[in-house]
Amino acid sequence: MSAEPRMVEVRRKVLKQNDIVAADLRRRFQEARVCVVSLVSSPGSGKTAFLEKTLTLIGKTHRVAALVGDLATENDADRLRRSHAPVKQIVTGTVCHLEAEMVRKALEGWNLEDLDFLFLENVGNLVCPSSYDLGEELRLVLLSVTEGEDKPLKYPTIFNTADVAVITKIDLASAVEFDWNAVLANIQAVRPGMSVLRVSSKTGEGLDEWQRLLEARFTTPA
Numbered sequence: 001m002s003a004e005p006r007m008v009e010v011r012r013k014v015l016k017q018n019d020i021v022a023a024d025l026r027r028r029f030q031e032a033r034v035c036v037v038s039l040v041s042s043p044g045s046g047k048t049a050f051l052e053k054t055l056t057l058i059g060k061t062h063r064v065a066a067l068v069g070d071l072a073t074e075n076d077a078d079r080l081r082r083s084h085a086p087v088k089q090i091v092t093g094t095v096c097h098l099e100a101e102m103v104r105k106a107l108e109g110w111n112l113e114d115l116d117f118l119f120l121e122n123v124g125n126l127v128c129p130s131s132y133d134l135g136e137e138l139r140l141v142l143l144s145v146t147e148g149e150d151k152p153l154k155y156p157t158i159f160n161t162a163d164v165a166v167i168t169k170i171d172l173a174s175a176v177e178f179d180w181n182a183v184l185a186n187i188q189a190v191r192p193g194m195s196v197l198r199v200s201s202k203t204g205e206g207l208d209e210w211q212r213l214l215e216a217r218f219t220t221p222a
């Protein structure tokens, strides 16, 4: 007999357990009135660079913190701490995504009431993170111009489970002859009506629009 049905069953149970923890986290976040934003993308799309800029920018007027997941190293947490925000690294070992239980554990000792925004940087991966709810209010999927315009078509689930697409590294767009019409059409094909932001963490372009979106979200929670 094939092992496949049993593996599917185990995976369903893991996801169900994750959904229970995520629902509890979402309730706690809402009670504490903290706006939780997660970031997913392939490795190297610019999540940490974008988050470091975000923590510095939004940290001027709001209480911000971040959790960051990677299979190994504290490197991203060290980079994010340059913003002076509280940051914790979640080292996942062999696990290719964050799970709600990892977030719950990492938050032990933090008072959610002390925060306005909590950011969760997921492990770089365009597949696995899409299946795991982390209790966040807003999920961003980042896509850098150097990855190619076809990624929404090849990885539709990660776009379907996100709220906003952020096209990063736009300072490099002309060097890689990035086709804006194609990427926008591909995003709309998999997720009609999805909002799209264009940013460069290097030049700062687009960060003002991102800041406005976040502040509107904070003052008028969904």
Ligand SMILES: Nc1nc2c(ncn2[C@@H]2O[C@H](COP(=O)(O)OP(=O)(O)OP(=O)(O)O)[C@@H](O)[C@H]2O)c(=O)[nH]1
Residues within 6 Å of the ligand: 041, 042, 043, 044, 045, 046, 047, 048, 049, 050, 076, 123, 124, 125, 168, 169, 170, 171, 172, 199, 200, 201, 202, 203
């Ligand atoms: N030119 C340019 N480079 C960028 C930009 N954002 C990030 N980078 C560079 O892209 C590389 C990867 O950026 P990271 O922020 O580490 O990407 P990441 O998505 O956090 O990567 P993982 O956590 O490993 O998945 C680094 O060398 C950054 O300096 C940008 O807006 N413009």
Ligand SMILES: [Mg+2]
Residues within 6 Å of the ligand: 047, 048, 049, 076, 121
């Ligand atoms: Mg990173």
